[in-house]
Amino acid sequence: MTYIHDTITKLQKTSPAQAEFYQAVEEVLDSLQPILETSEKYQLHSIIERMIEPERQIMFRVPWVDDQGKVQVNKGYRIEFNSALGPYKGGLRFHPSVNAGIIKFLGFEQIFKNALTGLPIGGGKGGANFDPKGKSDGEIMRFCQSFINELYRHIGPTTDVPAGDIGVGAREIGYMFGQYKRLTGNYDGVFTGKSLLWGGSLVRKEATGYGCVYFAQYMLEAKGDILAGKRCLVSGAGNVAIYTIEKLYQLGAIPVSCSDSSGTIYHEAGVNLDTLKELKEVRKVRLNEYVTAHPDAKFIPVADYPADGNAVWRLPAELAFPCATQNELSEADAKALVANGCIGVSEGANMPSTQDAVEVFLDAKIHYGPGKAANAGGVATSQLEMAQNASMQRWSFEEVDEKLKVIMKNIFISASETAAEFGEPHNLVLGANIAGFRKVADAMIEQGVV
């Protein structure tokens, strides 16, 4: 415990004001206690000290011209965290809340997540404090082009391969790829999440949500239970949430909620997926419009949320899928979920549950799939996109989906077997962290002090 405390105190001095990053490091170090205590080699090689310091951090100015002719300036980031297992891999986030601490927490998590997939990919993350909401198509394009005018020199198909995240979908990847191609003259797989028209992989769009539901299914099946018939809470209304809801329906479950930054929809009869896609993928409007098409659904505006949490987690259901953003599920939310009969949580988002909320789930011994395991299907399918690009092949939807299922199953097995090995079979946080850590740490030792 003093070791964790000392490490965080040191980080607070060397990397000030990065609360989310400290939170992610603390959670991982907490899980690694049993292995750090017994394996001297990790201490001898200062593995933790090296792992928490990114290999490279790129921060840059992103100037662009808005529709009124005024020059705007944003801050861009790419944190190349760890390349022990392969090229840096991880998404780009465009959201006004983005800062160095958020990109570092995401990049740090990505190291372990990518290792868990068993695929040859290192960890990185990037983005900008740019808010795509309310921007015209031309503004989005000019921003993406300016972002790449700097980033292009740092990325490449065997060095660093970005993808999407919050605020970055197929449109933004298209504009960024176009500018990269213009600057370098290279038509190569430097991004994943590309359009199906020019190098994208089938199932990539659906992969994070689908994978998160497969993970829930494997957790339930391991205890002789099934997903079919279960009522499910989903937060978010973006890429991950939509395809979580789609897969829940395909497997016979009933998703009853979704949310965005304006509020929560509770639709007891089941969220209408066509309406949700129309509102969010086509018209890109606020979620309150959902009730116009479905008057039997209820919209809870953010102003009516409880002071200590998020209205979506106060609704009754058996399973919960947080798919919006970090720290969207508080300790009070976790207690409410458990009290209302929730038996499992599978995280589509990155670090959506606070550390105290995670403790509630672990103490209650309900199924808990931490994000770095449960949402790894997205990055795994990105790697399948890289493999198809490199071999100039195109696999069918069924082929990619089958590979995704196998990868998610292997992640579940790896996390649960490791948890059992360390005497806490239900603790997939511990299992996922140790399983991911061992692969990266051992590769770092074999590659010398670099």
Ligand code: NDP
């Ligand atoms: P999108 O931008 O497609 O959707 C994000 C959704 O979350 C939107 O509905 C958004 O609402 C909501 N949201 C975002 N920030 C907040 C906030 N501060 N408060 C309330 N709601 C918020 O992003 P994704 O679906 O791609 O990503 C969602 C999560 O999944 C993130 O944590 C991301 O890191 C993680 N993830 C994504 C992967 C991917 O493949 N896309 C892979 C692995 C993890 P609004 O539009 O109103 O802001």
